[in-house]
Amino acid sequence: MSVQIYNTLTRKKEPLETVQPGKVNMYVCGPTVYNYIHIGNARVFVFFDVVRRYLQYKGYDVKYVQNFTDVDDKLIRTANEEGTTVPEVAERYIRAYFEDMDALGVRRADVHPRATEHIPDMIEAIRELIDKGWAYERDGDVYYRALKKDDYGKLSHQAIADLKAGARIEVNERKEHPLDFALWKKAKPGEIKWDSPWGEGRPGWHIECSVMSRKYLGETLDIHAGGKDLCFPHHENEIAQSEALTGKPFARYWMHNEFINMGGEKMSKSLGNIVTVYDLRKRYPARVIRYFLISAHYRNPIQFSEEVIDQLKNGLERIDNAWFNLRHRMTAATEGSADPAVKEQLNTLTAQFEAAMDDDMNTANALSVLFEAVKLVNETVAQPVVTLGTLEALKEWMTTFGGEILGLIELEGEDTLDREIEALIEERQKARKRRDFARADAIRDQLAAMGILLEDTPQGVRWRRK
Ligand SMILES: Nc1ncnc2c1ncn2[C@@H]1O[C@H](COP(=O)(O)OP(=O)(O)OP(=O)(O)O)[C@@H](O)[C@H]1O
Numbered sequence: 515m516s517v518q519i520y521n522t523l524t525r526k527k528e529p530l531e532t533v534q535p536g537k538v539n540m541y542v543c544g545p546t547v548y549n550y551i552h553i554g555n556a557r558v559f560v561f562f563d564v565v566r567r568y569l570q571y572k573g574y575d576v577k578y579v580q581n582f583t584d585v586d587d588k589l590i591r592t593a594n595e596e597g598t599t600v601p602e603v604a605e606r607y608i609r610a611y612f613e614d615m616d617a618l619g620v621r622r623a624d625v626h627p628r629a630t631e632h633i634p635d636m637i638e639a640i641r642e643l644i645d646k647g648w649a650y651e652r653d654g655d656v657y658y659r660a661l662k663k664d665d666y667g668k669l670s671h672q673a674i675a676d677l678k679a680g681a682r683i684e685v686n687e688r689k690e691h692p693l694d695f696a697l698w699k700k701a702k703p704g705e706i707k708w709d710s711p712w713g714e715g716r717p718g719w720h721i722e723c724s725v726m727s728r729k730y731l732g733e734t735l736d737i738h739a740g741g742k743d744l745c746f747p748h749h750e751n752e753i754a755q756s757e758a759l760t761g762k763p764f765a766r767y768w769m770h771n772e773f774i775n776m777g778g779e780k781m782s783k784s785l786g787n788i789v790t791v792y793d794l795r796k797r798y799p800a801r802v803i804r805y806f807l808i809s810a811h812y813r814n815p816i817q818f819s820e821e822v823i824d825q826l827k828n829g830l831e832r833i834d835n836a837w838f839n840l841r842h843r844m845t846a847a848t849e850g851s852a853d854p855a856v857k858e859q860l861n862t863l864t865a866q867f868e869a870a871m872d873d874d875m876n877t878a879n880a881l882s883v884l885f886e887a888v889k890l891v892n893e894t895v896a897q898p899v900v901t902l903g904t905l906e907a908l909k910e911w912m913t914t915f916g917g918e919i920l921g922l923i924e925l926e927g928e929d930t931l932d933r934e935i936e937a938l939i940e941e942r943q944k945a946r947k948r949r950d951f952a953r954a955d956a957i958r959d960q961l962a963a964m965g966i967l968l969e970d971t972p973q974g975v976r977w978r979r980k
């Protein structure tokens with residue numbers, strides 16, 4: 515089955531047909547790095563990480579680009595307030611972003627371009643837009659003529675008439691029309707700035723993504739994504755600029771995720787109702803946060819709730835226990851190939867998982883399928899006789915769907931803590947063998963303090979988290 519994606523541009527689910535067969539070029543708008551990222555921002559990065567992983571599973575060669583907006587009004591304000599510089603602020607929060615995302619299991623993009631490292635390309639694009647009549651300079655600022663392009667508004671589906679009448683549109687004497695937007699902003703005294711044909715200043719936010727996406731992914735992207743607040747004006751303006759420059763469609767599929775809400779409103783830095791990933795990680799295992807962020811379909815809002823996260827902790831423990839029991843059972847399995855009945859059940863689960871994800875990346879349904887697999891694992895390992903082949907088939911399924919795609923299972927080599935625990939258990943076994951019970955008890959206490967319970971089973975000692 516082919517992947518179906520809801521395309522904001524057409525307001526329909528459409529089969530994914532990429533520019534080059536077998537290849538997906540994907541651009542996700544990254545964070546403006548003036549603060550720690552909040553759990554709402556994290557929804558974007560975690561969800562599209564799953565999309566990327568799933569498309570790779572489907573055999574696509576995915577090129578994934580996510581930018582850093584490392585210069586804008588908010589960075590300038592933060593640097594001024596702190597008495598530091600824009601690059602210092604950016605560097606700090608880019609590092610924090612990677613720490614948070616590494617913890618949440620978000621894989622690095624193929625390229626993480628920074629706006630400030632592409633200023634000459636942006637100046638070049640702006641110059642071309644002026645030359646072709648799409649943009650004009652006014653007293654050191656450069657603006658794009660929004661209404662020159664007939665289909666301006668095609669992504670956000672807002673009638674241009676509405677926009678023209680819109681009281682929220684800022685009125686600026688220097689613009690020909692209130693909807694025109696800045697490509698280049700003249701520097702105010704003391705602001706970070708670059709030289710340009712229009713004087714010292716810095717690029718606008720929208721041109722940044724148009725230029726960097728084209729540089730790394732070409733003129734027509736397969737998927738362009740971000741939170742739904744980016745649809746207008748950011749993405750609408752990216753389309754206008756890019757299509758004016760290239761004369762080609764800018765992106766085939768536009769995907770926008772719904773918000774994480776807090777107290778009925780969008781969680782947002784400007785409203786101040788945020789919970790940072792950094793703080794939440796102190797209270798919850800990172801994988802529970804990841805689980806929370808993909809627990810609903812991406813086009814449904816999620817209400818932030820620690821009670822819900824607490825409940826999900828139990829769900830994650832079920833996955834962890836099944837995963838542990840499965841691997842532990844392998845140490846005492848009977849030689850032999852996989853039970854055809856189990857294999858058939860796994861094939862059904864694969865088909866169900868794919869059906870969920872093919873249907874506009876329904877992670878909520880995919881998670882239900884993962885829990886069906888957990889049930890199957892638990893039933894199988896409880897059997898008195900199980901073949902190694904059966905256990906391996908189960909392990910492979912869990913690895914692919916729970917680990918590689920959803921990122922909820924810690925795959926081998928990823929969890930250093932597990933290895934540490936296992937080493938302690940082995941040491942305790944050796945201590946018992948040489949009848950050093952004081953040492954063995956001390957290790958048991960140490961493990962208990964780490965929240966690890968030991969149980970003696972016919973297959974040896976096993977452990978689980980409290
Ligand atoms: N509450 C939210 N739920 C889901 N996605 C969000 C939420 N808030 C922001 N995003 C998304 O996070 C991504 C990062 O954007 P950015 O760093 O510019 O944050 P932002 O929009 O400035 O955040 P804020 O609105 O809190 O100031 C964008 O794709 C944006 O759409």
Ligand SMILES: [Zn+2]
Nearest residue numbers: 543544723748
């Ligand atoms: Zn962008």
